[in-house]
Amino acid sequence: MKGFSTRAIHAGQEPDPTTGAVIVPIHASSTFAQDGVGGLRSGYEYSRSANPTRTALQECLAALEGGAHGFAFGSGMGASDVLLRVLVKPGDHIVIPHDAYGGTFRLVDKVLTQWGVTYSTVDLADIDALRAALRPQTRVIWCETPTNPLLGIADIAALAEVKGAARLVVDNTFASPYLQQPLALGADVVLHSTTKYVGGHSDVVGGALVLDDDGLAEQIRFTQNSVGSVPGPFDAWLTLRGAKTLAVRMERHSDNAEQVAQALAAHPAVSTVLYPGLPDHPGHAIAARQMRRFGGMVSFTVKAGKEAALKVCAGTELFTLAESLGGVESLIEHPGEMTHASVAGSALEVPDSLVRLSVGIEDAADLVEDLTHALDAVR
Numbered sequence: 001m002k003g004f005s006t007r008a009i010h011a012g013q014e015p016d017p018t019t020g021a022v023i024v025p026i027h028a029s030s031t032f033a034q035d036g037v038g039g040l041r042s043g044y045e046y047s048r049s050a051n052p053t054r055t056a057l058q059e060c061l062a063a064l065e066g067g068a069h070g071f072a073f074g075s076g077m078g079a080s081d082v083l084l085r086v087l088v089k090p091g092d093h094i095v096i097p098h099d100a101y102g103g104t105f106r107l108v109d110k111v112l113t114q115w116g117v118t119y120s121t122v123d124l125a126d127i128d129a130l131r132a133a134l135r136p137q138t139r140v141i142w143c144e145t146p147t148n149p150l151l152g153i154a155d156i157a158a159l160a161e162v163k164g165a166a167r168l169v170v171d172n173t174f175a176s177p178y179l180q181q182p183l184a185l186g187a188d189v190v191l192h193s194t195t196k197y198v199g200g201h202s203d204v205v206g207g208a209l210v211l212d213d214d215g216l217a218e219q220i221r222f223t224q225n226s227v228g229s230v231p232g233p234f235d236a237w238l239t240l241r242g243a244k245t246l247a248v249r250m251e252r253h254s255d256n257a258e259q260v261a262q263a264l265a266a267h268p269a270v271s272t273v274l275y276p277g278l279p280d281h282p283g284h285a286i287a288a289r290q291m292r293r294f295g296g297m298v299s300f301t302v303k304a305g306k307e308a309a310l311k312v313c314a315g316t317e318l319f320t321l322a323e324s325l326g327g328v329e330s331l332i333e334h335p336g337e338m339t340h341a342s343v344a345g346s347a348l349e350v351p352d353s354l355v356r357l358s359v360g361i362e363d364a365a366d367l368v369e370d371l372t373h374a375l376d377a378v379r
């Protein structure tokens, strides 16, 4: 198999056979001419079912995760929705992480439960707790690692060993396929919000699923086409363009986040730094084993509490106050009031002194100076 960056730049992306264009064209066509009824010229018929720009992205994503089948969606939640429609039926049970992404929790808690699906929240770092939560009706173990926003680490290979008949789904959004390859560790399906690191430039919303199982892939293809949860060709093209530079960006994100995490750990206004690259992080050893590096996401709690945390979020200049993550520019946010407001009052509620950073690829010294300045104001 070719190296990661070679696959990112070439998989699914042969020069265009008609014009020789080196870059996959944006096939902005909803429909495709047929040579006689049922005589498809190139296998394409209608862009909800398939579109050549989307196919290129899907082949690239499958190659990056080392899976047989890739599917691109209009958003990460669109990917989660289609996958769960396929995997669970009324009466089934799902295990989700006790600190799952808020949108995933909302989908399970507010939408799936209406259809008779039950769920348990489990700390997936605790394999005994997972074993205790499994039931004969458990169809899915939904894992995020690292988690959003607490940067918890789960041991994917250990989860695969205890999953029994349930499918292990790994949301690999925080790590990206460059840092972590869940299928090789025993996961059944990998999910991405490609809005984040794969796209990488905060200019497109998208999602992806990658898997090996042919039967499951056929069900996903059927369901995606049935519900219409597809990206347009321009969005697919932007995501594919982002994917080409994923490896170099992730190296730089990881370099910068390591420096930011160390600076935060040394600052008197900070009580805890959550970054799997720090040796005292409880998941450090597992992360070091299953990830290439530790990624660009860092969370921390502010000693003086919620008001001080909000002040820090409003006090940076380079870190823009905004939701989302994984772009080249650094972002800061308050999960309790922003990305994770939907889990308030639930078992997944996050500390109100928590601040989450998406560390970008600017110059690390400037990022550290910006944060230090904002933190000095609340010490």
Ligand SMILES: Cc1ncc(COP(=O)(O)O)c(C=O)c1O
Binding pocket: 075, 076, 077, 078, 101, 103, 144, 148, 171, 173, 174, 192, 193, 194, 195, 205, 206, 207, 324
């Ligand atoms: C870990 C994780 N999974 C899934 C999603 C949902 O993706 P999207 O916003 O592209 O629908 C997000 C979005 O923030 C996320 O952070």
